[in-house]
Amino acid sequence: MAVNGGGNPFEGDPGNPFQDPAIIQHRPASEYATLDVYNPFENPGQRPPPPYEPRPSATPTQPALPSQPPKKTSPTEPRNYGSYGTQESAAAATAELLKRQEELNRKAEELDRRERELQNAAISGGARPNNWPPLPSFFPVQPCFYQDISVEIPIESQKTVTTMYYLWMASVGTLFLNFLASLAWFCVNSGGGSGFGLSILWALIFTPCSFLCWYRPMYKAFRSDSSFNFFVFFFIFFAQDVVYVLQSIGIPGWGFSGWIVSLSALNTSTAVAVLMMLVATLFTAVAVLGVVMLKRIHSLYRRTGASFQKAQEEFAAGVFSNQTVRTAAANAATGAASNAFRAP
Structure with a gap:
């Protein structure tokens, strides 16, 4: 094999490794220069070649992120099985279930x-x-x-019955304070004697009658779900609410220390007027609570499916099941039959 002096020994050889396209594209060219062709002594004013910049490819590839091994949790570290909102809702649901239990x-x-x-x-x-x-x-x-x-009383109605019992006690206590206020007004005003006497009468009448006429029917209505007792309660307690309103108004001479009488007492005695205003405030509170409870009990009554026909049936069954009534009816029938046979 002949060797060319100063030439490329692989020139013209088809297997020349310097003709590889991968090597040819990195040969020094005018686009860029490398340190191999840079001579600082050849031209003192020559600047160093620019840094190497690779040619942009047609399809740029995104550099792969370094893979990190999964983090291992320690045995004592709590695991997070959900977001904070999910855990909070689960805790609220658990608390609600415990409360219901x-x-x-x-x-x-x-x-x-x-x-x-x-x-x-x-x-x-x-x-x-x-x-x-x-x-x-x-x-x-x-x-x-x-x-x-x-x-x-059933559990769902105990609160209503207890409130009505407290309402009755409040009305009785207000009547007692009304008696004291009427007595004080009679002491400073000789013309208040009739009101003082009526205040005693109202306290003696309303205390037992209110318990027997509207509280006991209401109690028995909720105890046995009686439509008849509900109707008795509605009729009498409506009249009782009207009386509560009249008591809060305080018409002079009626025996009630309401707003009219208490305001008129300011010209005579301020202390007595303040006491009567306190009684008028209590009468007003009792009247408002009575109206609210009447509406609430009526709504509860409507939900039970009761009716006036059912109340009539209960009344008839109660009358005919009474031994006294049956005895009286039998005696009346016997007497009528005897008179009929004796007649000529």
Whole structure:
């Protein structure tokens, strides 16, 4: 093989490695220069060649991100199974379930207690000792009624019945304060004697009559779901609400320390007027609460599906099941038949 002096020994050889396209594209060219062709002593004012910049390719490739190994949680580190909102909603749902469970347990205990009370009453012959009014044993008058809201009234109606019981007690207490205010007004004004006398009469009449005429029917209506007792309560308690309004107005000479009488007492005695205004405020509060409770009980009554026809049927069944009424009816029929046979 001949060697050309100073020439390329692989020139003209088809297997020349310097003719490889991958090597040819990186040969020094005018576009860029490398440190191999840079001579700082040849031209002192020559600047160094620009840095190498690769040619842009047709399809640029995104550099791969270095893969990181998955983080291992320690045994004591808590795992996050959801977002903060999901965990908060789950905690709220759990708290709600616990609250409902406690309420169900309380209702179950209440039902068990009522069942034991009923069983004890059945064992003792069904007669329960009267416990209202709560009077001492040495008192000559003994209790007349048996009343236990937690035992006889259903759980969903106990709050309503208890509120009505407090309303009755508030009305009785207001009548007593009305008596004191009328007495004070009579002491400073000799013309208030009639009002003072009527205040005593109203306290003696309304205290027992209100309990017997509208509270006991309401109590028995919720106890046995009686349409007849509901109708009796609505009729009498509506009249009672009208009386509450008249008491709060305070017409002079009627025995009620309402707003009219209390405002007129300012010219005579400020202390007595303040006491009468307090009584007028209580009368107003009782009247407003009475209207609200009448509307609430009427809405509860409408939900039970009761009707006037059902009330009539209950009244007829109660009348015919009464032994006294049946005895009187039998005696009347016997007497009529006897008179008919004796007639000529």
